[in-house]
Each structure stands twice: as C-alpha cells, then as structure tokens.
Amino acid sequence: MTARIGVVTFPGTLDDQDALRAARLAGAEPVSLWHRDKDLKQVDAVVLAGGFSYGDYLRAGAISRFSPVMETIIEQAKAGMPVLGICNGFQILTEAHLLPGAMLRNNHLHFICRDQKLRVENADTAWTVDYGQGQEIQVPLKNMDGRYVADERVLDELEAEGRVAFRYLDMNPNGSLRDIAGITNAAGNVVGLMPHPEHAVEPLIGTGRTDGLGFFTSILKKLVNA
Amino acid sequence: MARVVVDVMLKPEILDPQGQAVQRALPRLGFDGIADVRQGKRFELEVEGPVDEAALARIHEMAETFLANTVIEDFTVKVES
Numbered sequence: 001m002t003a004r005i006g007v008v009t010f011p012g013t014l015d016d017q018d019a020l021r022a023a024r025l026a027g028a029e030p031v032s033l034w035h036r037d038k039d040l041k042q043v044d045a046v047v048l049a050g051g052f053s054y055g056d057y058l059r060a061g062a063i064s065r066f067s068p069v070m071e072t073i074i075e076q077a078k079a080g081m082p083v084l085g086i087c088n089g090f091q092i093l094t095e096a097h098l099l100p101g102a103m104l105r106n107n108h109l110h111f112i113c114r115d116q117k118l119r120v121e122n123a124d125t126a127w128t129v130d131y132g133q134g135q136e137i138q139v140p141l142k143n144m145d146g147r148y149v150a151d152e153r154v155l156d157e158l159e160a161e162g163r164v165a166f167r168y169l170d171m172n173p174n175g176s177l178r179d180i181a182g183i184t185n186a187a188g189n190v191v192g193l194m195p196h197p198e199h200a201v202e203p204l205i206g207t208g209r210t211d212g213l214g215f216f217t218s219i220l221k222k223l224v225n226a
Numbered sequence: 227m228a229r230v231v232v233d234v235m236l237k238p239e240i241l242d243p244q245g246q247a248v249q250r251a252l253p254r255l256g257f258d259g260i261a262d263v264r265q266g267k268r269f270e271l272e273v274e275g276p277v278d279e280a281a282l283a284r285i286h287e288m289a290e291t292f293l294a295n296t297v298i299e300d301f302t303v304k305v306e307s
Contacts, residue, residue, distance in 0.1 A: 109243050109244065
C-alpha cells in the first residue's frame with residue numbers, strides 16, 4: 001500500500017499544492033487536510049506547508065498553532081508520527097513547542113528570496129534518510145521571519161544531540177543563530193526548516209535542481225521500513 | 227467595562243532589528259539623544275464583568291500561552307480603570 005502524506009491548508013497557506021505535488025512525485029498518495037478538521041484522514045505523515053497562515057498576525061504561526069487540526073497533529077507527533085514543517089510550517093512547529101526555540105523577523109528586515117545552499121547535518125531523521133550525512137543541497141528560500149533563535153543552553157543541547165538538521169552554507173540569509181536552517185526533535189520524527197524543498201523537485205522548474213525531492217523519498221523509505 | 231493592558235516586549239537579550247531601524251532614523255529626523263529603541267506590542271482587552279483575581283489569572287494565562295511567546299518575549303499585565 002502506498003504511504004499517505006497529508007498536507008495542511010490554513011487560511012493564508014501558499015505552498016500546499018507544491019507540497020502535495022512533491023509527495024506525489026516521490027510516489028506517495030497526497031492527501032489534503034483542512035485546518036478546521038481534527039481528522040487526519042489516516043495519513044502516515046504530515047507536511048505543514050509554507051505561506052502566511054492568518055497573515056502572520058500576532059506572530060508567524062501563533063494563531064494556526066491553536067487550530068483543530070493542530071490539536072491532533074501535536075498529539076500524533078508526540079506519539080511518533082512524522083511531521084515536516086517548511087517555512088511557515090516550521091514557525092508553527094516552534095509555536096506548538098514540538099520544536100524548541102522561536103522564529104523572528106530577519107535581521108536585515110527585508111523579505112528574502114534566493115537559491116540557498118544547505119548542508120544536511122543529520123541524515124538520520126524521518127525526512128532526511130535519503131541524503132548523505134554532510135551532503136550539500138540547494139533549494140529556494142523565501143521568508144520574512146526566518147531568524148532562528150533559542151537560548152545558549154538550548155542551542156548547545158541541539159548541537160550536542162545532533163539535532164541541528166540543516167545549516168546555511170556560504171551566507172546566513174536572516175541572522176539565524178549558529179547558521180541554523182532546520183532542526184529536529186529528539187525522536188527525529190518532527191523536522192522543521194526555513195528553505196523550501198518542495199519547490200525543487202522537478203528539473204523543468206526553477207534552477208533545474210531536484211535537491212528537495214529527497215525529503216519526500218526519505219519519508220516514503222522510512223514509512224515502508226517502519 | 228474595565229480595560230486590561232498586556233504589554234509584550236522582546237526579551238532584552240533578543241536582537242530587535244525593528245527597534246534598531248527606528249533608532250537609526252531618529253537623528254536623521256532631528257531627534258537626538260536616544261541611545262536605544264526597542265519595539266513591543268500592546269494589547270488592550272475590554273473585559274466583561276469584574277476584573278477580580280480569577281479574571282486576572284485567566285488573562286495572565288492568555289498572555290502566557292498566546293499573546294506572548296515566552297521563549298522570546300516578556301509580558302506585563304495591568305488594569306486600567
């Protein structure tokens with residue numbers, strides 16, 4: 001049976017269709033989830049896609065975090081279900097305390113959109129097993145609130161436990177502490193990152209690279225072997 | 227109806243580029259002598275019923291779980307009559 005990957009749409013989500021498409025291209029069955037439904041339609045994994053849910057009012061991700069669908073996702077994520085938060089999804093995961101730290105306005109106060117190089121620092125999470133440890137990939141980055149912050153104790157803990165999953169290479173686009181682009185929870189099933197792998201899954205689109213597809217093939221491999 | 231004000235500020239150790247941008251603009255506009263600016267948020271809550279200890283406790287809980295993200299922000303709650 002094909003793995004079912006759910007993608008949540010909140011009011012203001014923009015990248016849900018790309019995420020669904022990426023899941024399909026990787027060989028999964030894509031399933032649309034609606035923020036007001038508690039029901040996850042028996043998906044095996046969930047992607048929280050990018051965008052500006054609730055217009056980023058209050059704080060990016062702060063209002064979405066209390067949606068009915070998130071109640072179920074938080075419960076299931078704690079029980080081991082794989083969850084990937086991309087950009088606004090990452091912000092939602094920190095607001096939900098499924099991942100530590102917080103996301104703040106970029107240090108230069110500009111919206112940024114560029115092709116960004118990353119290093120895969122942890123190829124052992126549910127969403128990264130198809131990458132090599134230390135592999136360098138390039139995917140689009142676009143955000144306004146991408147500056148990852150946490151206190152020194154949390155940062156040291158993340159480093160010591162190998163939970164910094166992705167780091168920015170060549171340049172730090174937003175002032176994220178320790179060049180952190182993405183992190184994972186201790187169990188490795190919840191991953192959040194600012195750049196957008198779902199926009200780099202087809203050779204005909206963008207820079208022609210398909211470096212982002214590995215996230216979606218990783219989760220399939222993980223679910224099949226589970 | 228009583229008004230309760232919740233002020234939310236970034237913690238002192240968190241870089242506030244918005245505040246810095248404002249501060250840098252001040253001398254250009256002829257406002258000298260401001261060493262630092264930090265930008266925060268103010269919520270004005272119109273509360274139904276009496277603002278007793280229980281109501282304040284609920285507002286405190288609201289501020290802690292929703293209005294402020296205590297990973298990066300501090301908040302204060304005060305009653306304005």
